[in-house]
Amino acid sequence: MKKAGVLGATGSVGQRFILLLSEHPEFELSVLGASSRSAGKRYEDAVVWKQTDLLPESARDIIVQECKAEAFKDCDIIFSGLDADYAGEIEKEFVSSGLAVVSNAKNYRREADVPLIVPIVNPEHLEIVEQKVKSGQKGFQICISNCSTAGLVAPLKPLVEKFGPIDLLTTTTLQAISGAGFSPGVPGIDILDNIVPFISGEEEKMEWETRKILGGLSEDKKECRLVSEDAMKVSAQCNRVPVIDGHTECISLRFERRPPPSVEAVKQCLREYVCEASKLGCPSAPKNTIHVLEQNDRPQPRLDRVRDNGFGVSVGRIREDPVLDFKMVVLSHNTIIGAAGSGVLIGEILLKKGLI
Ligand SMILES: NC(=O)C1=CN([C@@H]2O[C@H](COP(=O)(O)OP(=O)(O)OC[C@H]3O[C@@H](n4cnc5c(N)ncnc54)[C@H](OP(=O)(O)O)[C@@H]3O)[C@@H](O)[C@H]2O)C=CC1
Ligand SMILES: N[C@@H](CC(=O)OP(=O)(O)O)C(=O)O
Known part of the structure; x- marks a missing residue:
């Protein structure tokens, strides 16, 4: 099992990540991050759960962390559903700490060397990441489209x-x-x-x-x-x-x-x-x-x-x-193939290709 971290875990996209990852055959929910308003609380106490599926048992007692790379250093992949006002700085710190970040936020979508992926459409653009990994680069950024x-x-x-x-x-x-x-x-x-x-x-x-x-x-x-x-x-x-x-x-x-x-x-x-x-x-x-x-x-x-x-x-x-x-x-x-589901599917493709 690969260890997954989720940033923005309490939001609309974050809650969908929790549902998709809670019983995933290849990823385990490992570290959850959100704002300082939520950090330090049990996930169940921090989140205002709005999904029609019940909050998964496996997520309830995880203590929400501040979005600092140090707390996520053992994760194999980071899925981000961060508010775009904060995603830029936070994700940059994660990538430069050597972490693989798959983000729903818009901040880096226009960078030429950041693939903008809809996994059912253009996974071939992940070749950019393959080049980076082959050259020894550890951290990388992938964006999910609007x-x-x-x-x-x-x-x-x-x-x-x-x-x-x-x-x-x-x-x-x-x-x-x-x-x-x-x-x-x-x-x-x-x-x-x-x-x-x-x-x-x-x-x-x-x-x-x-x-x-x-x-x-x-x-x-x-x-x-x-x-x-x-x-x-x-x-x-x-x-x-x-x-x-x-x-x-x-x-x-x-x-x-x-x-x-x-x-x-x-x-x-x-x-x-x-x-x-x-x-x-x-x-x-x-x-x-x-x-x-x-x-x-x-x-x-x-x-x-x-x-x-x-x-x-x-x-x-x-x-x-x-x-x-x-x-x-x-x-x-919109929150599955338009957001968190795409993130998870990108993670699965990265795993099949040996990139995480
Ligand atoms: N909803 C959708 O269908 C889609 C959304 N997106 C994008 O995904 C991202 C998340 O969207 P959405 O889930 O809708 O947004 P929400 O507003 O529902 O959730 C935002 C998340 O960001 C966290 N957050 C807010 N401020 C900070 C901070 N200063 N530091 C760390 N974490 C913080 C919140 O934590 P807390 O609860 O502690 O405040 C919460 O977990 C956005 O960038 C959005 O544009 C992309 C495609 C589709
Ligand atoms: N703007 C989209 C969701 C979203 O946040 O998209 P983006 O990540 O491109 O800002 C909506 O309102 O349905």
């Missing part, structure tokens, strides 16, 4: 692989409230009977991160190369809706190549896609990476977000678009 971006790129990857570049892409999101975190979280008065058509920074993140995730690597495999803005124009509009978990996205896209494929070919391509983590036999990898739904009123967050335990992405209403080529509705679990 949660809406994770759902968006899942169907795009197999489509681009099979049918060539997508040059125009629009997405309108309907994002769950768990995406806004728990401290303080979205007030009931703002979201009940309502939709909020603004999520700070989200549209810019989606538009930029999509180009990094679908891009390649430099020749020496040391840096990421973005798809250029000219080659792929991405436009996102983000909305907060009264759903607890699961981000829905209405997307439209155009392929550069003419003529475009048929609707049936697009569905087939998505159905057949098997992510690398599944091929490697990672325990959390989805059986079906993409679930193509045929019912005309699906996917729906309450009904479809837990497909493949939240590691699978659902795509429905795939049809021709009179403006671009195709439109479809994508649903992904």
